[in-house]
Every structure is written in structure tokens, then in C-alpha cells.
Amino acid sequence: MNKIIIGDHLVKSFGEGDEKHNVLSEVTVEIKEGEFVAVMGPSGSGKSTLMFALSGMDSVDGGNVFFDGKNLSAVEEKELSDIRRTKMGFVFQQPTMLKNLNILDNIIFPSMRDNRKNVANILEKARVLMKRVGIEELESRDITQVSGGQLQRAGICRALMNNPKIIFGDEPTGALNSKSAQEIMDIFSEINASGTAIMLVTHDAKVAARTERVMFMRDGKIVSELKLPKFVGTDIDARVEEVTAKMREIGI
Numbered sequence: 162m163n164k165i166i167i168g169d170h171l172v173k174s175f176g177e178g179d180e181k182h183n184v185l186s187e188v189t190v191e192i193k194e195g196e197f198v199a200v201m202g203p204s205g206s207g208k209s210t211l212m213f214a215l216s217g218m219d220s221v222d223g224g225n226v227f228f229d230g231k232n233l234s235a236v237e238e239k240e241l242s243d244i245r246r247t248k249m250g251f252v253f254q255q256p257t258m259l260k261n262l263n264i265l266d267n268i269i270f271p272s273m274r275d276n277r278k279n280v281a282n283i284l285e286k287a288r289v290l291m292k293r294v295g296i297e298e299l300e301s302r303d304i305t306q307v308s309g310g311q312l313q314r315a316g317i318c319r320a321l322m323n324n325p326k327i328i329f330g331d332e333p334t335g336a337l338n339s340k341s342a343q344e345i346m347d348i349f350s351e352i353n354a355s356g357t358a359i360m361l362v363t364h365d366a367k368v369a370a371r372t373e374r375v376m377f378m379r380d381g382k383i384v385s386e387l388k389l390p391k392f393v394g395t396d397i398d399a400r401v402e403e404v405t406a407k408m409r410e411i412g413i
């Protein structure tokens with residue numbers, strides 16, 4: 162299968178002189194089209210930095226990122242932001258929504274900015290997505306009138322509006338109770354089953370256990386990897402046990 166992302170010997174450091182701190186130390190990582198991966202590791206190990214590097218949200222000091230065959234390290238900022246907007250989706254722990262817009266308007270806002278002419282199509286797409294994630298009744302609600310799980314579903318709809326090739330999720334279930342978190346993971350599983358690659362950064366073994374490959378980071382390096390069969394709704398306890406056993410084995 163083709164690779165959607167290749168991170169080749171990525172180096173990233175923060176600080177200067179004696180304070181200089183390597184956060185990514187020659188990290189090489191590949192994600193295939195349609196693959197579902199997780200990145201785990203202790204706080205500060207470089208997980209988010211790796212995700213920011215692979216998505217072109219942040220630059221690297223060394224190495225190259227190839228997205229869909231294109232070297233992101235070599236493209237201009239305008240092209241980079243076009244690639245991010247049209248081919249990538251982002252879901253964060255706390256969805257950043259505009260307070261003066263309702264749920265539907267928040268979902269369509271980035272797409273409207275890109276293409277004002279296609280309002281009817283954009284609205285239709287948003288409504289299909291809202292139905293898919295179970296928030297079709299909430300389109301006129303204010304963002305303060307929905308639960309955290311519902312807001313995260315809206316964030317996922319927004320991320321899916323452009324049919325991205327990959328969704329990056331940084332602790333997307335981190336602010337949710339365990340029931341809502343499982344529901345959000347059901348949605349991610351369904352999105353992945355329809356062909357979208359997903360990369361999640363998580364501390365939660367239950368989240369990582371839903372994916373098919375878990376990369377473990379420590380001190381800016383990928384120190385281990387666990388492969389799992391595609392999740393088909395069964396054996397979650399055994400999968401969680403595999404993830405936690407691996408974490409124990411490598412001491413994270």
C-alpha cells in the first residue's frame with residue numbers, strides 16, 4: 162500500500178546553547194494510506210511535536226516530511242497551508258469553536274471560507290456528517306449548549322468536511338468521560354474503515370488498542386512498536402492488555 166506520510170530522520174530541538182533540547186532525535190516514521198496508528202509515550206517524549214512535524218504545522222530542523230509524495234520541507238507556506246486545509250483533518254483535545262456561531266456554522270466555517278459559491282453542497286455535506294456522528298439534532302445549538310462529547314463530534318465533522326486523506330488527533334478523547342471516549346473511538350473506527358488514515362496521540366491504552374499500530378516514544382525517539390490486527394469490534398480487553406503489557410515491557 163502507498164505511504165501517505167513519510168517522516169525521514171526528523172530532528173527538532175528547542176532552546177539555544179546549553180539549554181538546547183532535542184525533542185525529535187532522527188525519528189523515521191511511515192504511515193500508509195488508510196492506516197490507523199497511535200503514538201504513546203511519557204509526557205514530554207515528543208509525541209505532539211512529531212504530529213506537528215508530520216502534518217507540516219511545525220517545521221523541522223533536520224530531515225524531511227513527505228506527504229502524498231510531496232516534500233513538505235520544500236514547499237512554500239501558502240502551498241503547505243493549502244495541503245493542510247484540503248488533505249488533512251485535525252482533532253484536538255478541546256475543539257476550538259467560535260463562540261458566536263452555532264454548531265452547524267462552526268462545522269462549515271472553514272469550508273465556507275474556501276468556497277463561498279458552494280453553500281448548498283457544503284451544508285448538505287455537513288448535515289450528512291452530523292447524522293453520521295449522531296448530532297444531526299444539534300445544528301442550531303450554541304456551542305455552550307452541548308456536551309463535551311457532542312462538541313468533539315462536531316469537531317470531527319469539521320475535520321472531515323474536505324474528505325481528508327488523514328486525520329491527526331492529539332488526545333481527542335482526553336477531555337471526555339470513558340463512555341463518550343468509547344463513542345468517539347467508534348466514530349474514528351468507522352471513519353478509518355471508510356479509508357481515511359488516522360494518527361492519534363494518546364496516553365490511553367484503550368484508545369491505542371483500537372488502532373492497528375502503536376508507536377512508543379521516549380526521549381524524542383520511537384523506541385518500540387506494536388502491531389495489531391484491524392479492530393473489528395471484538396477482543397478489546399485482550400488488545401488493551403497487549404498495549405499495557407508492551408508499555409510495562411519498555412517501561413513507560
Ligand SMILES: Nc1ncnc2c1ncn2[C@@H]1O[C@H](COP(=O)(O)OP(=O)(O)OP(=O)(O)O)[C@@H](O)[C@H]1O
Pocket residue numbers: 175176184202203204205206207208209210211
Ligand atoms: N514551543 C516549544 N518551545 C520549547 N519547548 C517546547 C515547545 N514545544 C514543546 N516543547 C518541549 O518539547 C518536549 C516535547 O513536547 P511534546 O509536546 O511533543 O511532548 P508530548 O510527548 O506530546 O507530551 P504530553 O504527553 O505532555 O503532551 C517537552 O519537553 C516540551 O516542553
